[in-house]
Structure formats: C-alpha cells, structure tokens
Amino acid sequence: MSRLPESFYTRDDVVKISKELLGKRLVTKINGTVTAGMIVETEAYAGETDRASHAYGGRRTNRTTVMYKKGGSAYVYLCYGIHDLFNIVSNEAEIPHAILIRALAPVLGIEKMLERCHKKKPDHTLTSGPGKVSRALGITTKHSGEDLVTSQLIWVEDTGVKINPRNIGEATRVGVAYAKEDALRPYRFFLKDNPWVSRGKGLPPSS
DNA sequence: CGACCGATCGTCT
DNA sequence: GACGATCGGTCGA
Numbered sequence: 001m002s003r004l005p006e007s008f009y010t011r012d013d014v015v016k017i018s019k020e021l022l023g024k025r026l027v028t029k030i031n032g033t034v035t036a037g038m039i040v041e042t043e044a045y046a047g048e049t050d051r052a053s054h055a056y057g058g059r060r061t062n063r064t065t066v067m068y069k070k071g072g073s074a075y076v077y078l079c080y081g082i083h084d085l086f087n088i089v090s091n092e093a094e095i096p097h098a099i100l101i102r103a104l105a106p107v108l109g110i111e112k113m114l115e116r117c118h119k120k121k122p123d124h125t126l127t128s129g130p131g132k133v134s135r136a137l138g139i140t141t142k143h144s145g146e147d148l149v150t151s152q153l154i155w156v157e158d159t160g161v162k163i164n165p166r167n168i169g170e171a172t173r174v175g176v177a178y179a180k181e182d183a184l185r186p187y188r189f190f191l192k193d194n195p196w197v198s199r200g201k202g203l204p205p206s207s
Numbered sequence: 208c209g210a211c212c213g214a215t216c217g218t219c220t
Numbered sequence: 221g222a223c224g225a226t227c228g229g230t231c232g233a
Contacts (some may be wrong), residue, residue, distance in 0.1 A: 077217085
C-alpha cells in the first residue's frame, strides 16, 4: 500500500503508463472524508502529436497549461458545462501527455459516493464513466494542477494488485470522432469482464 | 435494448 | 457564437 512516486509518472510512454494504472487505487480526501476506487479504465492522450489531445500541435492556453507540468500533476477540466473530467499528466515537464481516468471499482467511502451522486445503491452506474468518477470522488476543476505525488487531497496508491496483461482490453477512445485518423488509435484500456467499466458506444465486446 | 435530446458553461475563434 | 474526452432521462420497438 504505497503512493506512486514521481518516477512512475514522468516516464516517456503514455500508453504503458495508462495500462499500468489499471488495478491501482485512486484516493481522494475531501473535507477529511476518504473515498477511493480501483482504476479499471483509462485513455491515453499523446500530447502534441494527437489530434484528440487538448495540447495537439503544442496548443498552450490558460486551461491546458497544467498539461505542461511534470508527470503526476492533475489536469481537471469542465466538459459539456457539467462534468469535471480528471486526468493524470505524464512525462517530463513541457511534454503535455495525459491519461483520462474513465472508470473505477468503488473501494472506500462508498456511502459518501452514493451521497454525492444522489444514489441509493452502489450498482455499476456509480463510477462507470469519467464524469461519474469525479462526481463520486468529489474532484472538481479547482483541483487542476494538484501534485499527486505530494497532495493531501488526491493521490494514487499501489495496493499490490497484479494485473495479467491478457486481462487488459484495448479499444478506440470515446467521443473523439473529431480527431480524424487519431480517433482510430487503440488508446482506451480496460479490465476485461469488469462490471465497473463504462458503457458508451463502441465499448468492450464483453459483459 | 437503442436512438435521441436537453442540460449548462468555460474556452477558444 | 459555437462547441465539447458526458450523463440521465424519455420514447418507441
């Protein structure tokens, strides 16, 4: 049970890191309340060369500045005016790679998650989607820029869970049709047959 | 089931 | 002024 070190995030291969995040535990402590879940679905965004990335072509705006921070920083942005999507920045500073956390299997503070999401029972709709993950864990855009290596609010732990590579599924990313040929990249990774994986269009051919 | 639609607002052109 | 790295509800089959 140890927090992932900076060296985990600052490596060069965003795809490799996206896969390695599967099985890790994302933890938040908001107003003293701990909530946590095991990461079961991620998406890689390969920075300047990836049309689906907010940093495509080296775009650097107020919103995307944190993507240029060192790996291990949180990048949270507002999507569709409603959802706060949580990403983990990777690679060295100035290389704007990021990994979107799309789904979790709830582990700690499930009562609090239900309260935040106005639900009664912890079925698979609680944390199966990037908007729902942030909602359940209390993550908002004001946490953008947070350093997951030292933060007392958000971090990621290795609990010793080992994922067999044959249990990792790959697919195209959700909602990035505008990215042309880059939309075809197999950059979505998930745990096969895990009930907490999100159900969007073009999703894992499992159930 | 699947298709469609409205909500809602910061960001960038 | 248009547009989302989404979600949950509704409607029809």
